[in-house]
Amino acid sequence: MQKNLEWEKGNMFSKRSVETDVLIKKLLKCAVSGTGIHEEFKCMLKQIAAFVRASVGSLLLLMDDGSLQFVAVYGGKEGIIGERLPPGSGIAGVVAESLRPIISNNPSEDERWAKEFAVSIGYIPENILAVPVMTGNKIVGVLEVLNKHGGFNKEDLKLISSVIPILSSVVEKVRLYYVNQKEIERLRALIDISLKLGGMLDLQTLLEGIMETAKEALDAEASSIFMIDKERNDLYFVAATGEKKESLKEIRVPWGKGIVGWVAEHGRTLYVPDVSKDERFYSKVDEKTKFITKSIIAVPLWKKSEIIGVAEVLNKKGGGTFTVEDITVFEAIAKHASIAIENASLYKELEDLFRNAIMLVVNAIExxxxxxxxxxxxxxxxxxxxxxxxxxxxxxxxxxxxxxxxxxxxxxxxxxxxxxxxxxxxxxxxxxxxxxxxxxxxxxxxxxxxxxxxxxxxxxxxxxxxxxxxxxxxxxxxxxxxxxxxxxxxxxxxxxxxxxxxxxxxxxxxxxxxxxxxxxxxxxxxxxxxxxxxxxxxxxxxxxx
Ligand SMILES: [Fe+2]
Ligand SMILES: [Fe+2]
Missing domain, CATH: 1.10.3210.10 (Hypothetical protein af1432)
Structure with missing residues (x-):
């Protein structure tokens, strides 16, 4: 049995010397270098190993199942990062269970040493100093320094112990990183998909584009789309073109009123060449917008078998009348608008789904x-x-x-x-x-x-x-x-x-x-x-x- 230096109470927070202070500053510098968790830890291990003249350092993190996972290595085999020691196994395992440090100056003859593990990774250390890394009275990991010429002594243990408090706060940071890594990945995936959906969402711009096309194609003065608001039992503008489009945004048409109301109710295209002769015409919109409507083509918009709105085009430019071809073209354009609305509502549902999922992950984190x-x-x-x-x-x-x-x-x-x-x-x-x-x-x-x-x-x-x-x-x-x-x-x-x-x-x-x-x-x-x-x-x- 190797000589086991007992854990001396008080060593843990022994008075910090000037060298220790310098080391702590160096460790902090490593910790905030922003080079990523692995590099930051490697940098810290390098400093700690150099401090006691060891050539290798490694850090193991205590996982939920009691195993110890290598999270950083300096000077040794980096391939072991991610490998786990079963609970209680090896010198590090004994340290984690007993909460006491161990110095083993001849590990190959130390029965606590995880020989099989060392053989499997092809690494036989000359000597080991292992200390528990604690936050409060909770163990979070084990720090090991290895291979010091001439072996480790009590003084080395004292030196290492003096930096454990600072190390422990950083170890916790790494632990959180590991715990949250999966969540971050999920978050990224969710955001990625939701962004892809988002590109297709700007319905208003899309509908205005479609209505602009309709106005040009039919040589009309204005065009617009109303949607049905079932709750309020009326129709409202979602997209409009023409000079008065801004003033239309606030206007709502009561259910059953006007040409659009009739189309929404009957689900049929209606062409009115002269609104002044049609009693269905609802003059209040013109009164509010100061636009003078002369002729209208109004087409219902369908979502499956349900009418969801009405598209209309107003006044042939130059006082002419709309033709049968105009009506056919406008019906085709309205169909296009219907599809856009249907797609957008599908995307909207998906988008809501993803937003909720993102929120769930964020909530879990906070x-x-x-x-x-x-x-x-x-x-x-x-x-x-x-x-x-x-x-x-x-x-x-x-x-x-x-x-x-x-x-x-x-x-x-x-x-x-x-x-x-x-x-x-x-x-x-x-x-x-x-x-x-x-x-x-x-x-x-x-x-x-x-x-x-x-x-x-x-x-x-x-x-x-x-x-x-x-x-x-x-x-x-x-x-x-x-x-x-x-x-x-x-x-x-x-x-x-x-x-x-x-x-x-x-x-x-x-x-x-x-x-x-x-x-x-x-x-x-x-x-x-x-x-x-x-x-x-x-x-x-x-x-x-
Ligand atoms: Fe904040
Ligand atoms: Fe903040």
Whole structure:
């Protein structure tokens, strides 16, 4: 039996020497280098091994089933990364179970040593020093240094022990990474599909295009599409062309009224060459738009066997009349519009399905912190309400929505001990928290949608340049990020935190105003204040959701 140096209480947090401090700084530098989890750990192992003059270092992570998985190796066989030692197996296994460090200066004669495993990977170490990596009183992994000329001694154990606390917080980060990796992959797949669907979603633009074609093809003055609103029992405009198209948007036609009402009810094409002679004509629309309707072709739009709307084309240019060919052509175009509407509603269903799935995964990620539960959903909701007040295309809105949904996704790499810490954070811990935008952006990089990635990356920038990570200001901060910043701050203010209750709405509004122009884009603050005024009740409900 090899000499086993007993774990000396107090060693664990032995007084830090100057060298130890230098090492800790180096380790932190590795941890925040942003080179990816494996490289970061390799860098840390390199520093630790050099510290005790060992040539190899490895880190094993305790998995849910009690096995130990190699997650990083320096100086040795990197092929073992991902391999697992069964529970209790090998020197590392004994360390994990006994929570005591082991020095084994002749492992091939040490019965605790996992000989078979070593043989299987073709690696026989000269000597091993293994220590448990703990967070609080919970073991999270085992750190091993191997192959020191002349063997390890008590002093080496002391040195290694002094850096375990810092290592343990980073180990937890890796553990979370492993735990969440599957979720991230699922998230990426979902977003990818939902984006592909999204490209086909802008129905309004599509219908306006179709109606524009109809107007040109029939040489008409205007054209439009009404949809049936079953709940309100009337018809409303979804797309219109011609000079008065803007004024049409607010207008609704009561059920059964007018030429369109008749077509919606009877499901038949109707051509009226002179509306002044037809009593079905509903003159209120003309009164409101100041358009003078002379002739109309109106065609029903079908979804399977159900009438969903009516397309109409108005006034042959130059005062002429529509021909039979015009009617046939318009019926064909209307069919095209029907198909577009049907497809869009199918896509919409699918899109909703995917959005819900994305939300589920995001919720699972944020569920570990009771104080941020629901944060993502609320920030997304506020962001989208703000977006409505700006002229944005459907595509731009979707990018904003994704960015808002994912804005804090980078937090999954931050240990709970930091994320959930109730007291004041140390400088190092705060630096770790501040990494979440860049980590999140990196996680979502493979999606290759700049508007989403920028939104995530810059949501903690401030309008005056005092934010992070890049300290950019004003219009240099991407628009999506400026919107999310306001929504994010509002949610942080109005919900309970570990150290304080949520602020009353009026106080949150006062603070938004105060920080408008310094922290936040004043235009976006104003937009949100407008939203707050109109939808006060809805927002109060959201705050407590
Ligand atoms: Fe954030
Ligand atoms: Fe946030």
């Amino acid at each position: 569920a570990k912190d009771p104080y941020t539960k629901g944060h993502t959903a609320r920030v997304t909701k506020y962001s989208m309400l703000i977006a409505r007040t700006f002229k944005m295309s459907a595509e731009q809105r979707r990018a904003l929505e994704l960015a808002a949904l994912l804005h804090d996704v980078g937090k999954i790499g931050i240990p709970d001990s930091v994320l959930l810490k109730p007291g004041k954070l140390t400088e190092e811990e705060y630096a770790l928290i501040k990494e979440h935008p860049s980590r999140g952006a990196k996680i979502m990089e493979p999606l290759k949608i700049p508007e989403v990635i920028e939104g995530i990356l810059h949501h903690h920038e401030k309008y005056d340049g005092s934010g992070y990570p890049d300290g950019i200001k004003n219009g240099d901060i991407p628009f999506n990020a400026r919107i999310i910043a306001v929504a994010d701050a509002f949610d942080a203010m109005t919900t309970d935190r570990p150290y304080r209750k949520g602020l009353p709405l009026e106080e949150a509004i006062r603070r938004l105003k105060k920080d408008s122009g310094t922290h936040f884009d004043p235009e976006i603050v104003q937009a949100f204040l407008d939203v707050l005024e109109v939808r006060r009740e809805e927002i109060i409900k959201t705050i407590s959701s």
